[in-house]
Amino acid sequence: MHVSTLEGLCAIESIMEHIAxxxxxxxxxxxxxxxxKQKFPxxxxxxxxxxxxxxxxxxKQAIETYNKMANIIFRLTVGKKKGISLVPMAWTFGSSGQLYSYWYQFFHGDGGVVVCHGGIEIGQGINTKV
Known part of the structure; x- marks a missing residue:
């Protein structure tokens, strides 16, 4: 089974950007x-x-034109530049037992709970759900 991590995917994207x-x-x-292309048509x-x-x-042409003008106008100062990025990606979901670990602790004194998990908070509210 092939397991991909978010960190690994980001590293590969950075490598491909650097190569390009x-x-x-x-x-x-x-x-x-x-x-x-055969696996992901x-x-x-x-x-x-x-x-x-x-x-x-x-x-892309509009961005290139804008950035050329920004280089001329903002030669001596820090100016804004624009960009666009396209990322073809297939994210497969799977589970191999204890792929993501968790740890929880209950405190006897005040009944507090601490939960640590192996998930990544990317806006889906995993910390709130826990």
């Missing part, structure tokens, strides 16, 4: 070239659909 920058390619093209379909309905090419 080093060889002067679009990072989205490098990422898409590394997608297993829905990602390829969604990617192609998104390119048109989200107008990715025109957005």
């Amino acid at each position: 920058y080093s060889v002067n390619l679009d990072a989205a093209d490098v990422k898409m070239a590394n997608v297993n 829905k990602i390829v379909k969604f990617w192609n659909d998104m390119q048109s309905w989200a107008e990715i090419k025109s957005r």
